[in-house]
């Protein structure tokens with residue numbers, strides 16, 4: 001956590017988002033951290049580093065500002081910023097796993113996470129099995145003596161499943177495994193997994209943290225200093241760091257995270273209610289709806305239900321694809337978490353790589369990333385797209 005935060009003593013999320021890790025620039029007084037677009041640093045005599053900076057793969061002041069900010073927002077002790085969410089995931093798994101180790105992954109993990117385990121880590125001798133993480137007993141049943149890591153995404157992508165973080169942390173820890181939570185969909189404004197017992201939080205900062213569909217980035221946050229040091233060692237040794245401009249863009253996005261998430265959640269709630277009443281929609285997956293099976297858990301561990309809504313369309317795959325094609329204000333595209341609304345068909349787009357596996361998604365599913373435009377405009381576009 002930054003010195004400035006300690007000086008101010010402020011602990012509220014909105015204030016930390018704007019100030020943690022970000023003192024006025026010592027040289028100029030610039031009120032936001034400059035983009036230190038630099039690779040190397042003058043030493044005052046051999047080994048005489050100014051502020052610990054020697055080479056920007058190891059550390060860069062703009063990235064340091066983001067890393068301190070990320071730690072503060074997740075209530076952790078160490079934050080690390082990467083070139084993408086998957087780079088962060090790769091660093092985590094190569095730091096905590098060795099050949100022969102086993103991982104439990106959720107049955108509706110992000111497609112790229114599944115691919116990382118199934119097509120990359122497996123070749124290095126890491127084994128994995130799939131469990132429904134919404135059911136702590138199913139996670140317990142999937143554990144083996146070699147399980148080192150339990151992986152959870154909540155809310156999950158694209159089915160918006162909810163996992164009780166506290167309950168699964170208990171299951172993982174009882175078996176001597178660590179719990180990782182992918183907090184991309186919620187953001188730390190809505191949910192803080194470390195406080196609920198998670199050991200590691202991962203983010204695709206590409207999504208809500210950046211918030212403007214203009215940067216790709218990732219992050220890890222932990223509250224164990226030893227693990228934090230091991231991750232920092234691997235971050236430097238493997239090198240998939242966030243560059244200075246990308247770190248700056250994510251920091252800039254984070255300043256408005258709280259107000260954006262409030263609006264995303266409010267708009268998504270309106271969208272979910274409208275879809276629930278629509279005759280061409282067979283089911284709506286949104287944890288804010290009282291009939292969602294994870295609603296109570298979500299209400300307990302989140303301060304809002306977020307901006308992601310999925311729904312199934314009567315008429316099957318072609319009907320779902322047609323809805324995506326007819327949308328106009330909702331832009332047809334992958335990714336999520338930006339201020340603009342997006343629509344996609346997970347089966348053919350984001351989750352195509354999970355086809356034929358236990359993670360295959362229903363073919364009549366449509367996923368929305370509900371933006372912060374006027375809710376009435378969003379409802380009108382969906383109404384016309386449903387025909």
Ligand SMILES: *Cc1c(COP(=O)(O)O)cnc(C)c1O
Nearest residue numbers: 084085086110157184204206217
């Ligand atoms: C996008 C995403 C990732 C991967 O992040 P990248 O920045 O695309 O590498 C991981 N988890 C979730 C839930 C995501 O949505």
